Each structure stands twice: as structure tokens, then as C-alpha cells.
Amino acid sequence: VTCIRDLKVRGAPLIGIAAALSLAQLAEQGATVPEIVEAASRLREARPTAVNLMAAVDRVVLKHRQDLTAQGIVARAEALFAEDVALCSGIAKHGSSLLADGDHVLTHCNTGGLATVGSGTALAVIAEAARAGKCIHVFVDETRPLLQGARLTAWELSKLEVPFTLICDNMAAFLMKQGKVQKVLVGCDRIACNGDFANKVGTYGLAVAAKYHRIPFYVAAPWTTVDLNCRSGEEIPIEERGPEEVRAGQSPRECAVYNPAFDVTPAELVTGFIFDRGVVAPRLIQEFLAGLG
């Protein structure tokens, strides 16, 4: 729980699988059924915005109260683990065809192999396009306050040998104005039934700027990021984190800070969702979701 809350494990899909595997480990260590259920309930509450955590805990433990043997829990956790790899591959395959040779793609936060078990979501799309021989340049938002872009995405792109340029979040709109960005590609933490979605704070501003500059804006996610219980973005709880993440060394001590970790972007600003099963326009999201049910 502490690892998830303190972001030692982060990235919506990875959080879910980490929770599943820790429940499997607990079961193997001989925990009783009430202990497992209590651990599952606590894990479920560790972070409020990404739906993958709740979904994973439910799929591994809470929806299987009749089978909470160690064997059953471990099997379901391992299935979830394997599934993530396949989901990432599907996203990469469907998304990469959207990227053209020579594209400059802007991304936010971290959505690569460090955020999932597999190859990632938005970053997997970019990696797959590059692997297919397309020349892609990535603009990496540093992603304040915790700098997941500057720390994690920049590191992953270096390893993948995909060329990139690091920018401050507040430079993205100016890059768009200069015609330097052909596509915006982000991951996501929860998608509501109407296509509104939550992602790392800063995503909404990017979506507004992309709309203003008529730049396609894509959201890459496994279908497990959809929350069928959530009608619209207004129902997605937004995690607010502590002020110390934002305050600079020379800020006045105790100064008030607003630090939402996520924001919600309405469906009308999305060009397409890149799911593991294919690319879906926001106006068709309802039909796509009906197919999941």
C-alpha cells in the first residue's frame, strides 16, 4: 500500500498488477481469507483516480469471494500479468499505424514500460512506429510536479533510441503554434462511459491547445481502463496530493498550494482512443463499450 501511495510503483496499469501480485504473494504466504480481503480493500483505496487498481483487486480477489485459495488468487494474478503484455502489444500495433514517417509527437507523463508490465501504452505506440522504420521525434513534457517525463520518459526514449526533446509543460502550446507538433499522444488513468477521461494533470491543457491548433489528440489505453460504472468525467474522483510536491526551495514556507494529480478531459477534445482492440472515435465510444459488456 505504501509503495503505491508514495508512487514507488506508478503508472495506472502497473499499479493494478502490482496490487494483484502482492495479493498473490500474501495468499502464498498463508494469509487467511479475512486477511486477504482486508488487504485487498486497503489496496483498493490506496489511490483514487486510476481505475486499473480497483479493477485488478476486484478481478483477483473481491469478485471471487467463493474462491480465495492461494492457487486461485495466484492464477488470476498471473493471468492479469500476462494479459497486460498482450494489451500493450495490441495498443502498439493499432496505434503505430496512426503515426506518419517524420511526425513530431508530443507526449505527457510516462506511459512506457515503466508504467506497465508490457511495453507501455502511448510510448509503446511510438516505439512500435519507430521499430517499423518510421522517423519519429518526440517532444517530452517534463510533467510537473513530479517530473515523470523528465525522469522516466526521457530515460525510456534514450534506451529505445528514439530521438526526443525535453520541454517544460508550459512550452507545449508555443511548439504547436510554430507547427512543430503533428500529433499529441497520451495515456490515461480512467475513461468514463461518455469518453471523458482522467490523466496526469496537464493533459487537459494540452487537449485544449491541440484543439485550438487543429492537431490530432490521441489517448492510448487498454480496455481495462474503461470504467463502466462511471457515466461521465464528473464522476471521476481526482486525487489531490501534498503541497510539498509543488513548493520550490525559495517559496514562502506554508504557502497554499493546489496540487491535483490528475485532470479530466472531455470526449469532444479527443480525436481517437487507441485501445488494444483498435482505434475508436469518441462518438463511437458507447458502441465500443457495449461490445465490452
Next chain:
Amino acid sequence: VTCIRDLKVRGAPLIGIAAALSLAQLAEQGATVPEIVEAASRLREARPTAVNLMAAVDRVVLKHRQDLTAQGIVARAEALFAEDVALCSGIAKHGSSLLADGDHVLTHCNTGGLATVGSGTALAVIAEAARAGKCIHVFVDETRPLLQGARLTAWELSKLEVPFTLICDNMAAFLMKQGKVQKVLVGCDRIACNGDFANKVGTYGLAVAAKYHRIPFYVAAPWTTVDLNCRSGEEIPIEERGPEEVRAGQSPRECAVYNPAFDVTPAELVTGFIFDRGVVAPRLIQEFLAGLG
């Protein structure tokens, strides 16, 4: 020159006056005319975007080649110094009537007494409205990469006892979406004849988001920030600074960085310019400028 280039002195109006006073000091110390002209030329080039620096050097030295006595230079530098105080008061007076009791105002970078000799530009407007008894709450963009908002504006607002909340730049659009921002108010480094203007990077993205949310967007500046030699924003040179300002501790060493210190916002995104002589709508900027000539 080093102080200006390394931002030990920063803020468009203050840079101009610091340059003027350092030329006055040089003249008083008995520098020859060629030495003064050379120093003036070097100061003029120290930073490319804010026009106040060039204008101040020209007014104190370069446009008065027939009178480069120490007495003349000192008198002109002192006049510039006194003028700044008056310009700030004028801006504060005209701008404060635009703010309503209860407004939440979003600002970017630092535009207070630390950026001018007088009380500032955008921040002077806020301070004046608060002094007049209006209840104003300020959202302070931290202003990456150099955190002028988190370091300087937050400190000034604390001293002024105006309530404020510090945010990351990438949270501004989400605040607007939630209806928490009634006005955006920024300073500026250079205004072209058509009303396009340059200001700290991030301003353009704020202007786009304000337009999308139909939130009034005001630019506060002394008339000396207008560059009559500059027809449009495209002619404003944008200073690019070093990558080390952006790279985080854990970013890959040597990773490529794009670090423009400023961006250019087109006139059509501006609701009004708050000048020391009054508030001017962008469609009337040409007539206002004709009055200056």
C-alpha cells in the same frame, strides 16, 4: 552585463533601468565617450527579447551622442528611474478598476516590485485592487523552468498580504475549466505595433486556454514596452536559454532540450492592454500607438 544575462537582475522594466544606472555610474567614474558607447552597445545585446533594455540604453546614451557628459547621462538615467515609478502607479490605477471584488486572478511569472523600480505591472494592479478593499485571490503559476512565480511572486504576495495559491503551470487550464479563474493578468516584455506581444514562456498557452474558457485576458505594461519598430510578433526575437535550466536531476545526461525563455501571443487573444495611460483594446492599439509617436 553578466548580471543581466544571468538573470541576477530580471524583469523587463528593471533590466532597462539597471542598464541605465550602470551607464550613469560608468560615466561618473570618468569613462571616456568611446568606452561608454561600447558599454552601452554591449548592454543592449545582453538579452534579446525585452525591448525595455534597448529602449533604456538608447534613451540614456545612444540617442544622445552629442551629449555624453557624465552630467547628461546621470540626469537621463535618473529621469528613467523616476519615470518607472510613475508608470507603475498609472498601470495600477487603470488596471485595478478591471478587477471585481471576489475575483480569482491567475498570473504568470513575476511582475511586481522585484521586476521594476516601482510597484510593478500586473502585480501592481492586483496590489492596488486589494488596497482599495477588494477581496482578490491570486493563482500563481510557478513558471518553469526558473520558478519566478514560486520564488518571487509568491514572496511578494506574502509581503503584500494578498491571499494566493501556488500551482504548477500545467494546472491552469483545469482551474479555468472548474470555473475557478475570473481573469488572467500578465506582464509583458515587448509589444509589437499590431498588438502581438512577447512574455515569459507559458503565456501563450494561458491565452489559448483563457480564450477557450471565455475568460478575460489582460496584459499590463508601461508604454515603453511598445516597440514601434516591430510590426508584428513574428519580428520579436525569442531568447533561447541553456538546457541545464530544464533538465532534472534524473534526466538523461546530454538529453536535448528546447528552452525558449519567452513566447509570442497574438493580439486576438488579448482582452485589453493595461497601460499607464489607460486600458486599450487590441483593435484600438494602432490608434493608441499613433498617439505615442
